[in-house]
Amino acid sequence: MKFVNTILAAALVAVSPTAVSAQMRALSDPVVPHPDPESLFSSSDPVLHRNKQAALHIQRELLKCNEWARAGEWLTDAYIQHNPVAASGLEGVIYYFVEIAKREPLNPCPALSAEDPNGVVAVMAEGDYVTILTRRIMPYADNPAESYTTTWFDTWRFVDGKADEHWDPATLPTAAPPQPTGVAAMNAEQLAQRMADREAIEARMWAYDRSLDNYDPEAYAANFTPNGAFGRTQGREALAQMIRDLAAGQEERRQQGVAIAKMHHFTMNQWLEFTGPNSARYHYYHQTVFGTGGAVGSATAPVVAAAGQGVDDLVKVDGEWLIQMRNVAPTREQE
Structure with a gap:
C-alpha cells in the first residue's frame, strides 16, 4: 500500500504541484x-x-x-x-x-x-x-x-x-508569499471577512499579552495551535510549563527578598500582513516593563527589562486565529 501511495503522490505532483503541496500527507x-x-x-x-x-x-x-x-x-x-x-x-x-x-x-x-x-x-x-x-x-x-x-x-x-x-540542516527563511488578493480588488464580502480576521487577530494578540502578564499558563498556551511554538518551546503543555516555571522562578526570588514589580508587555507599531486566506504575519516592536508608576529615577519607576522586534506567524484553524510561531528575535531575512 505504501508503494501505491508513493506512485500516486508522484503522479499528483506531475499533474499539479500546487494542489498536492496543500493536500499531501506524510507517507513515512x-x-x-x-x-x-x-x-x-x-x-x-x-x-x-x-x-x-x-x-x-x-x-x-x-x-x-x-x-x-x-x-x-x-x-x-x-x-x-x-x-x-x-x-x-x-x-x-x-x-x-x-x-x-x-x-x-x-x-x-x-x-x-x-x-x-x-x-x-x-x-x-x-x-x-x-x-x-x-x-x-x-x-x-x-x-x-x-x-x-x-x-x-x-x-x-x-x-x-x-x-x-x-x-545542522537549517536554511535561510523563504520570502513570504504575495498577498493573494489586493484590497482594491476585494468585493464587499471579502472586505468584511478581512476586517473580521483583523479584529480577531488583534484580540488574540491582546489575549496573549494579558495571559503572559497574569502568569496564566493554560490561557497562555491556548493562544497557540496545538503544536505552536515560542522559539524552541513547542506544544501547548510545554508552553504552559514555561509560564509555570517563570512564575515559580519569580516567587523563589521573592522568597529570597527580591522585590519584583508587576510585569507588563507592550506591543507597538504593529503591521498585520496577510500571507494567505488562513495565514498572517504580525510585525511589531515589543517591550517588557516591570512596575506601574513613579517618577523617573525614583525607586518605583518602571524598569524596561527587554525591548526588540518581533514577527509572529498566525493561522486560522476551524475559524479561530491562533499563533503558530512566536518569534521575538527575527533575523533580517525574517523581518
Whole structure:
C-alpha cells in the first residue's frame, strides 16, 4: 500500500504541484525517539565518551533546560557555526538566548526523555565528531492543527571536550508569499471577512499579552495551535510549563527578598500582513516593563527589562486565529 501511495503522490505532483503541496500527507513511518536517550551518550573509548558526554550536556542543559549562562563549559570561545541564521562565537550564542530570546532556565533540569518534542533518536561518534539525530514535529501547510514528524540532526566537532564547530540542516527563511488578493480588488464580502480576521487577530494578540502578564499558563498556551511554538518551546503543555516555571522562578526570588514589580508587555507599531486566506504575519516592536508608576529615577519607576522586534506567524484553524510561531528575535531575512 505504501508503494501505491508513493506512485500516486508522484503522479499528483506531475499533474499539479500546487494542489498536492496543500493536500499531501506524510507517507513515512513516524520518527520515534529512543526510550532511554541518555544511555546513548556513552562509549568504551575514553575520547568518544568524553565527547558524547559533552554533547549530552549541550542537548540537555543548553537546548532543553536553557542553562545558557553555563555554555562556556561545553562550547569553545570560537564556536564556529554553519547554521546560516546563526553567527559564530560563544558570546553571541549566550547573548541571543539570555538577552534576546529571554530563555528561562529550568530548575531542576530534567533528564532527556522520549516525550521531548525534539526527542533523541540516535547518537553517533567518530574521531572528533558527534552527531545527534532528533525528532522534529512539523505542521501541515493546509492545516497547521495537524502535524507529521521528520528528522533533524546536529553535528559537533570537539576540541578537548568542548564543541568547537557545529552543523545542522537549517536554511535561510523563504520570502513570504504575495498577498493573494489586493484590497482594491476585494468585493464587499471579502472586505468584511478581512476586517473580521483583523479584529480577531488583534484580540488574540491582546489575549496573549494579558495571559503572559497574569502568569496564566493554560490561557497562555491556548493562544497557540496545538503544536505552536515560542522559539524552541513547542506544544501547548510545554508552553504552559514555561509560564509555570517563570512564575515559580519569580516567587523563589521573592522568597529570597527580591522585590519584583508587576510585569507588563507592550506591543507597538504593529503591521498585520496577510500571507494567505488562513495565514498572517504580525510585525511589531515589543517591550517588557516591570512596575506601574513613579517618577523617573525614583525607586518605583518602571524598569524596561527587554525591548526588540518581533514577527509572529498566525493561522486560522476551524475559524479561530491562533499563533503558530512566536518569534521575538527575527533575523533580517525574517523581518
